[in-house]
Amino acid sequence: MTPSPVPSALVKRKRRRKTLYERLEPWLFLLPALAVFVVFLYYPFFKTVYLSAFLTNRYGEAKVFVGLKNYTDILTGTRSGEFWNSIWVTVRFVFFVTLGGLTMGIVTSLLVEKRFPGNAFASAIFAMPIAIASSAASMSFKMILHPSIGLLNKLLGTQVNWLNDIRYTFGVICVLAVWLATGINFIFISAGLRNIPGELYESAAIDGANGWDKFRCITLPCLSPTLFFQVIIDVINAFQTFNIVKILTLGGPMESTNTIVYSIYLDAFRNFRFGSAAARSIILFLIIMTVTLIQFRAEKRSVHYS
Amino acid sequence: MTGKAIQTRRFRLTRRRRDALWTLLRMLITLPFVLIIMVPLLYTAMMSVLPPDELYIRFWPSHFDFSSYVQVFTKTMIPRQILNSFIVAGSVTVLQMITCSMAAFAFSFLHFRGRNFVFMCILATMMVPWEATIISNYLTVARWDWVDSYKVLILPYGCSAMGIFLMRQHYLTFAKELHEAARLDGCSNWRFLGSIVLPLSRPALGALGAYIFLQQWNNYLWPLLVTSTDNVRTVQIGVASMYDVDSEQINLMMSAVVVCLVPSLSIFVFMQKNLINGLMAGAVKG
Numbered sequence: 001m002t003p004s005p006v007p008s009a010l011v012k013r014k015r016r017r018k019t020l021y022e023r024l025e026p027w028l029f030l031l032p033a034l035a036v037f038v039v040f041l042y043y044p045f046f047k048t049v050y051l052s053a054f055l056t057n058r059y060g061e062a063k064v065f066v067g068l069k070n071y072t073d074i075l076t077g078t079r080s081g082e083f084w085n086s087i088w089v090t091v092r093f094v095f096f097v098t099l100g101g102l103t104m105g106i107v108t109s110l111l112v113e114k115r116f117p118g119n120a121f122a123s124a125i126f127a128m129p130i131a132i133a134s135s136a137a138s139m140s141f142k143m144i145l146h147p148s149i150g151l152l153n154k155l156l157g158t159q160v161n162w163l164n165d166i167r168y169t170f171g172v173i174c175v176l177a178v179w180l181a182t183g184i185n186f187i188f189i190s191a192g193l194r195n196i197p198g199e200l201y202e203s204a205a206i207d208g209a210n211g212w213d214k215f216r217c218i219t220l221p222c223l224s225p226t227l228f229f230q231v232i233i234d235v236i237n238a239f240q241t242f243n244i245v246k247i248l249t250l251g252g253p254m255e256s257t258n259t260i261v262y263s264i265y266l267d268a269f270r271n272f273r274f275g276s277a278a279a280r281s282i283i284l285f286l287i288i289m290t291v292t293l294i295q296f297r298a299e300k301r302s303v304h305y306s
Numbered sequence: 307m308t309g310k311a312i313q314t315r316r317f318r319l320t321r322r323r324r325d326a327l328w329t330l331l332r333m334l335i336t337l338p339f340v341l342i343i344m345v346p347l348l349y350t351a352m353m354s355v356l357p358p359d360e361l362y363i364r365f366w367p368s369h370f371d372f373s374s375y376v377q378v379f380t381k382t383m384i385p386r387q388i389l390n391s392f393i394v395a396g397s398v399t400v401l402q403m404i405t406c407s408m409a410a411f412a413f414s415f416l417h418f419r420g421r422n423f424v425f426m427c428i429l430a431t432m433m434v435p436w437e438a439t440i441i442s443n444y445l446t447v448a449r450w451d452w453v454d455s456y457k458v459l460i461l462p463y464g465c466s467a468m469g470i471f472l473m474r475q476h477y478l479t480f481a482k483e484l485h486e487a488a489r490l491d492g493c494s495n496w497r498f499l500g501s502i503v504l505p506l507s508r509p510a511l512g513a514l515g516a517y518i519f520l521q522q523w524n525n526y527l528w529p530l531l532v533t534s535t536d537n538v539r540t541v542q543i544g545v546a547s548m549y550d551v552d553s554e555q556i557n558l559m560m561s562a563v564v565v566c567l568v569p570s571l572s573i574f575v576f577m578q579k580n581l582i583n584g585l586m587a588g589a590v591k592g
């Protein structure tokens with residue numbers, strides 16, 4: 001390389017037209033990522049939309065174009081009862097799991113906020129569920145809830161079949177989902193707590209505010225952006241919960257835990273009705289989109305940004 | 307004068323005592339929550355060493371029986387499945403670290419037409435739930451005859467919007483002058499990424515790696531759909547299917563659960579700080 005004075009080199013670079021390679025280079029950096037996204041995300045997404053308008057054979061090949069019939073069948077046809085039940089189950093599940101996850105997150109992060117002997121240990125425990133596989137946790141809970149030798153029945157002195165009793169199964173599944181969601185809720189909410197400036201509390205204390213006042217007037221407003229973000233994550237995760245249903249209840253008893261996601265799985269991979277399953281997934285996608293957009297709309301009114 | 311001094315001292319004492327009381331109260335309330343998280347895991351560990359003949363009569367084992375662990379490693383497919391899980395999760399982690407840091411580099415250091423549009427297209431995929439793509443993906447890999455192979459478990463996870471986003475957030479903290487200076491010295495973009503950016507990004511890469519590895523180690527549905535033989539099955543599928551096969555051998559099943567939790571929990575313990583900070587960098591700034 002011939003040494004040249006730096007300023008003129010700069011000027012030269014700016015004036016010169018980019019070589020072909022220079023123009024292509026950014027795309028080379030993007031190529032591997034884009035390849036994965038195109039093949040395994042964009043293409044299958046549009047293919048799902050396409051499939052939802054067809055009757056398919058056992059191998060998932062689109063055979064007969066039926067337009068919106070898959071959708072109308074699900075929404076109003078013979079199988080609409082099962083579909084609307086799965087919507088109702090999912091909505092309740094999302095509501096309880098989001099509420100429970102947020103509550104666990106707020107309570108646990110408030111508890112370890114101040115230093116005390118063992119608070120680092122407690123924080124580690126509260127964050128731990130993020131590392132635990134929902135399938136492994138489901139297996140543990142299967143034993144805890146076992147009708148004859150399970151821990152829960154031993155502690156309560158009962159003989160309840162928790163996973164096959166229409167009164168309890170839905171609640172039990174929600175509890176496990178909340179247990180699994182505690183980790184991520186704790187991590188993000190305690191991060192939000194740490195970002196609240198300490199001076200706010202000090203000046204509030206000088207003004208004679210008590211603990212509840214501080215929580216209501218400082219903690220909650222300052223935490224609201226974090227909580228908002230966390231609600232969105234929780235809602236999306238809850239909508240997509242599959243493993244615990246698959247391992248613990250298979251949608252039963254009497255379809256009381258048959259979430260939309262599980263019904264999609266049954267439709268596609270048990271009954272090989274890929275077209276109808278695709279239609280269900282598109283409906284679920286639209287629901288999740290709508291709920292997320294509504295949340296963003298609601299954010300503008302209720303979230304406080306300093 | 308002395309009276310006042312005594313008064314302040316007494317005030318201080320009571321205040322300290324009140325603080326101590328609050329701390330005690332805090333600990334007492336924290337304990338049940340810690341137990342809620344711990345008990346299922348401790349119970350699983352305890353059940354795995356409970357002698358089989360005490361299953362129905364005793365609560366606490368009279369002695370620890372580790373024979374089920376020996377069985378897990380000698381009589382089941384769990385060791386092979388653990389190996390598979392390590393191969394798959396390890397490959398996906400390495401692959402994503404490469405693809406995500408390259409893509410994030412383009413989005414934060416290079417200028418080209420359509421940069422923001424492409425970035426938005428990638429971020430938008432975070433909104434697409436997996437069930438909207440999984441059916442078509444399954445049909446695609448079945449048509450390609452990829453079922454029951456490592457590549458079908460690895461390649462679909464070769465990149466992630468979350469990874470690109472996290473790495474880009476980190477790169478944005480670099481000074482632009484660093485890149486310009488390196489370019490003037492004749493350093494190519496590839497070398498700049500490899501020998502300056504990546505070594506400086508070790509914490510972020512570590513966090514991303516731990517996150518991806520955990521996610522893959524715990525992945526359940528995709529491996530369930532696309533594998534049918536133990537040669538490529540991952541450990542989560544193996545453990546979850548044990549209930550059907552060995553419903554009577556409860557401690558065998560529980561030992562398998564413990565064995566498959568050990569790697570992910572160790573990663574969590576060792577990487578905890580890094581992992582949490584890394585995840586938060588994405589969340590708080592984003």
